[in-house]
Amino acid sequence: MRSIYAIFILAALLSAGDLWSQGTEKASEPKTENPPTEKKNPAQADVKPAEPADEQRLPDVVVTASKEEEPRREVPMAIGALPMATLKDVKPIHPSEIMNRVPGVFVNTTSGEGHATMIRHPITTGSVYLYLEDGVPSRSPGFFNHNALYELNLPQAGTIEVIKGPGSALYGSDAIGGVVNVLTRPVTRDREIDLSAEYGGFGWKRMLASVGEKFGDNTIRVDANMTDSKGWRDGTKYSRQSGTLRWDFSEGRHRLKTVVSGSNIDQQSAGVAQINQSDFDNNPQVNYMPMSYRRVKAVRVSSQYEHDFSNASMLRMTLYGRYNEMALLPNYLGGGATNQLESNLRNTSVGFMPRHHLEINAFRSKLITGADFEYSPGAFNEWGLSTTKSGSYFTSYTTNALQYDYAVKFYQASPYAQFETSPLTQKLRINAGARYDYMGYAYSNNLTTLQTGTLRRPGDANPSYNHLSPKAGVVFDLIEELNFFASYRHGFRVPTQSDLFRQAGSNNTVGLQPVKVDSYEVGIRGSTLKQRLLYEMTAYYARKTDDIVSYQYTDAAGAVQREVQNAGATDHKGIEFGLEAEIWKKVLSLAGNFTYAEHRYASWTNSAVVYDGKLMSLAPNMISTISLKLRPFPGMQIEYEWVYLGRYFMDDANTTEYAGHNFFNVRAKYDVNERFGVFARLHNITNVKYSDYSTRVTGGTALYAPGEPFSVIGGMSYKL
Secondary structure, three states, X not given: OHHXXXXXXXXXXXXXXXXXXXXXXXXXXXXXXXXXXXXXXXXXXXXXXXXXXXXXXXXOEEOOOOOOOEEXXXXXXXXXXXXXXXXXXXXXXXXXXXXXXXXXXXXXXXXXXXXXXXXXXXXXXXXXXXXXXXXEEOOOHHHXXXXXXXXXXXXXXXXXXXXXXXXXXXXXXXXXXXXXXXXXXXXXXOEEEEEEEEEEHHHEEEEEEEEEEEEOOEEEEEEEEEEEEOOOOOOOOEEEEEEEEEEEEEEOOEXXXXXXXXXXXXXXXXXXXXXXXXXXHHOOOOOXXXXXXXXXXXXXXXXXXEEEEEOOEEEEEEEEEEEEEEEEEOOOOOOOOOOOEEEEEEEXXXXXXXXXXXXXXXXXXXXXXXXXXXXXXXXXXXXXXXXXEEOOEEEEEEEEEEEEEXXXXXXXXXXXXXXXXXXXXXOEEEEEEEEEEEEEEEEEEOOOOEOOOOOEEOOOEOOEEEEEEEEEEEEEEEEOOEEEEXXXXXXXXXXXXXXXXXXXXXXXXXXXXXXXXXXXXXXXXXXXXXXXXXXXXXXXXXXXXXXXXXXXXXOOOOOEXXXXXXXXXXXXXXXXXXXXXXXXXXXXXXXXXXXEEEEEEEEEEOOOOEOOOOEOOXXXXXXXXXXXXXXXXXXXXXXXXXXXXXXXXXXXXXXXXXXXXXXXXXXXXXXXXXXXXXXXXXXXXXXXXXXXXXXXXXXXXEEEEEOOOOXXXXXXXXXX
C-alpha cells in the first residue's frame, strides 16, 4: 500500500509542478512539438551520441534485443538501459552502483569489483547470465565466471543494456536469467578529451582518461582506467588496469568497427570473505583468510564489418578473439573447512558471427538471420593446500600435488532466425524467432583416471549437446503514449567445463544435461504529463527444469561425499516497476525501481534432503533503488539515493533469515565551467551495518559478508 500512496503523491507533485511551469511560461511562447524520428539504416546499430548531462531519460532506441538499433517501444520484453550521462554522473566504483538502477536487477558486492548477480533468479554465482561487449560474449559459455562484469570497463562505457529473463533467440547458452550488454563509446565530436582523478577513504585511487579524435572517415577513441584500493577490510587490496581502443571507419555503404579491450586485475580476499555473527557485530573488518587472491587477465579483440546491399538489405560479419586467465586461491570458508585449493584456468577463443538483415515492404516486416561460431581451447589446473589455522584464522599454507590437470576444447555452431511484422494495423507488432545450438567439449585428462574418493577424475570424454530455443512476442500500442507487450521465451545453458570435469565425489558429472527454462512475461510502458513521467511495469513467471543439484551425503563408510545431478525444478515469478519523473523542470527529478519476487523449489528431492515447496536461499523478496536529483543552480547537481534489499532465507531449509537492509548514498558534482568540475560520493551516510551475502552452512553456522561502512570519495574532472 505504501508504494501505491507514493505513486499518488508523485502524480500530485508532477501536476503541481506542471501547473506552476505553465503559469510562468510566456503566453506568446509557442509550444515545442516533438520532432519526427529520423529513420536510420538498420546497420547503424550503435551507441547514440551522449545526451546532455541534465537529460538522462531512458533511451528511445535499444540494440541488444535484436542485435541492431530499433525503437524501444517495439521490443516485446522488459529491457533496461543505462545511458552514458548516467554512467558519467555515477562514476561507479563497483558494478552494483550502476546495475542496481535497472528494475529487477540486483548486483551485490564481494571483494574488489567482484560480484554475484540477481536477475529473475536468487543472488547466484551460477552460470545463468550472459555478459556481452558490443554484442560479443566477453567469455566463452564453457568457461563462465560470475565476476565477468569486472573484466569490462563499466565506468567508461557508452551504454549498458539489460535483457531480463532468457535472452532472445539471437543469444544462446547462459542467457537464461538475463543478458547484460556493455556498449563501448563512439567518438561524437571532432576531438574529445575526458579526464578524471579520484581519491577517497580506505586508500581508494582512480584515474579515468578518454581521448577521441576524428580523421576524415575514421574515428578513434582510447579509454584507460587505473584503479587502486587498500580495501576497508583486512587484507583486501585491489588494483586494476583496463583499456579500450575503438576504431570506426565509414565510407558509403561500408562500415568497419574494431574494438580492442583488456583488463589486468589483482585482488586479495577473493570471494565474499564471510565471518561469524560475533565478528560481524563487533569486528566487521576482520578477514579470516588474508592470503587468498584472485588474479585475472582478459583481452578481447573484435572487428565488425557492415555492408549495405540496398536500403533494405544489410550484411554484418564480426570476427573476434579473446584470452582469459584466472589464478585463484579462494576464500571459501564453508564453516571453517581447511580443505582449501588453488587453481589456474585459462582459455583462448576465436569466433565468427555473420548476420543478415532484410526489410520486407509487406506489413513493415523484417527478417534477421545469422549464426554464431566459436572455438575455445583451454586448460585447468588445481592444487590441494595444507593449511594452518589459529582459531578462525588461516595463518599459512603449503601447496600439495595436482588434483586436476586437464585440457578442454569448447566449440559451438548456432544458426538463428527472427521475423518481425505488423499485420492488420501499425499498432500491432509481432515477433517470432528460433535458435538451434550445437555445442560440445573435447576433454583430455592429463592425470590418471580416478573413480573413488572425493577427488575423482573422469577419463577422456567428448560430451555434446543439441538444443532448439524458440521465442514469440507481441507489442500493441493501446494509445500513443502507452503500449502493452507480452512474450514467451525459452532458454538453456550447457554445463560448464567445471560442472563436467571437476568430478569431486560425484558418481558421474560428464553425463550432466543442459538446464532449461520457459519464461512468460506481460507488461506495459508509457509516459504521461507531457513525457515528464515515464514508467514500465512487468510481471513474469518462469519454470526452470533439469537444474543441476549439488548436495552432500554420508556414504556407508561414514565419509562425506558430494553428488551432482540434474534433479531440480524451480519456479520464479515477480513484478518489476520502474519510473523516471521530472518533478520540477530542470530542478528536481526522480528515478526509481521496485521489484517483488518469489523464487521457490518446485521439485528438489534427493537421498539427502527434500526442499519441495521451500523458498530458495539468497532470494530477497523485495529490492528497490530510488534516487532524487536536485539541481539548485546551473552547474550544481546533488543526488540522494536509497538502496533497499528485502529479507531472505540464508539456507534452503528455510530455518534462518536475514532481515534485509537499507542505506543511503549521496553524490554531488559542480561544473566550475564548461571544462572543469569537481565531484564527491558519500556511501552509506548513516553508517548502517549490513551484510552483502548471508548464508547458513552445514552445521548451523551463520556467516555474513559485511558491507562497506561510511566512506567518502572526491575527485576532479576535465573535458574538452
